[in-house]
Amino acid sequence: MFNTATYKDIFRKGKSRRSREQIIRFLFFAIALASIITLALIVVFLFMEGLPIFSKVSVKAFLFGHYWYPTDDPPEFGIFALIIASIAVTGVSSIMSIPLGVLTALFLAETASARLREIVKPIVELIASLPSVVIGFFGMVVVAPFLQEVFDIPVGLNLFNASLMLAFMSIPTICSISEDAIFSVPVELKEASLALGATHWETIWRVVIPASISGISTGVILGMSRAIGETMVVLMVAGGAAMVPSSIFDPVRPMPASIAAEMAEAPFRGDHYYALFATGIVLFFFTLIFNMVADYISNRYRQVGAATL
């Protein structure tokens, strides 16, 4: 009698323990969905506040309209110049940031001495942590007058200045992701190449880079994604003119700059307000595509082992 009771007790306790474990597991699962839910809410609210503008202008006129005069009467909501400006600053900045970021990554992963590695790696991380407003401030008060003098141009706040600052900001992203990829190339591959008589550089060029190219591309794409979405820098140093640029020293107004500068003045739930949210939707899709492509590349072309090359 006594024994059965204890057995039942233990059994019951074990059962309650198990169901408690189930509940806890479910709780963690629910919390882990927070990121997805936040992302979904961002999409929902962007669309909720942005779509009403399309009752005033067509999607085509919005995306390809050349005139952005949101406060005129009647207003013009064409963000073509803003889109081009965003693409231009991102493109020009990546011309500088890709080589710098990738070569620094190669230096860190392949040729740096342990001592130098310990110094350079934190430097790259510290660059990543610099607040964007500080970089924008630096671009305004130091780089702009400098460019004006060196290139003899009327305004220092322009496409080139913004690209320069953006390049500086996206280097850490490109560098650290590329470095991880380069670092994880199996050592057998390198040994095989060296054993065949290739120099270290030839090994890097013919073996290490091809083997890590998916990781490097992921880094590059995420770096560009960071550049296109960066706000304070383009707000402070791009110059702010909503026109399609004809030279790299023209002032421009990329999408994030336009949103940040005008949102404070736009009448609540007026057409201008809706148009700025719609600009946000366009910007969001640009970065979403960049991130999806990066995600696809890093999963699809992952170097799994020595044998797959």
Add this chain to the structure above:
Amino acid sequence: MTKENSIKRGRKITQTVVFGLFKICALINGIALLIIVWFLVANGWRAINWTFLTQAPTDSMTKGGILPCIIGTLAISLGAMVVALPVGVASAVYLNEYARQGKMVRFIRLGINNLAGVPSVIFGLFGLAFFVVWLDFGVSILSGALTLAAMTLPVIIGASEEALRNVPDTYREASLGLGATKWQTIYRVVLPAGLPGILTGAILGISRAAGETAPIMFTAAVFYSPSLPTSLFDEIMALPYHIYVLATAGTEIEATRHLQYGTALVLISLVLGLNLVAIIYRTHLRRRR
């Protein structure tokens, strides 16, 4: 023979040149960081004194200090951590301890990666539409902190996951072998062992939140606030926004230059200081392992 030798020499020279190029690129990064920091220190240190750090701005922000900005920045970045840290750590626990590899985990990771890639100004728009207007929190510490929490969530998850991954499986096996349940193992063994790494992530999260401007422009920060915040629903002044406002929209941009340098110096001291602490602490942890 001589031809072979010269080819060999050519290959060697190429290598030396290319490796030199690597070094130069690494050097450029270092120099760029140095220039920015040196420039801010050289121009900013004169502005910083006791009054600057402990007084409110006076004479329509052309004189006085930045105390409200320091307090505002601390309030929203710590507030963001209060929300993001538990959620982030719990997400990491699920992904690292409970989840089995499969479609669901892939989906959650995709969400985290994409959230990490959302531009800061979009977080600002989202915070405005959701927290400020829809939930009616107004332009306040609460709205700003929640917006920043959403933004720093991926950072926290990433750091916590790394911390949990680094806890050896033997710890888990020992605990489970003694009859502890999964939750007891996580709570009593895995989390304490991963705590230092998680703390590093929290420090990085605070520094990230403290330096952001665009997400708080429409959700928490104002140009000028006559009094210090007393509740979660008060609007605030913040260091990054203060720099932006003084440098671009102030009535006397040139006259307040020294205040701008000073504020920027305080902000980067805070952010770089926190990061340096996190980096050194992490290096220390990795060595011990």
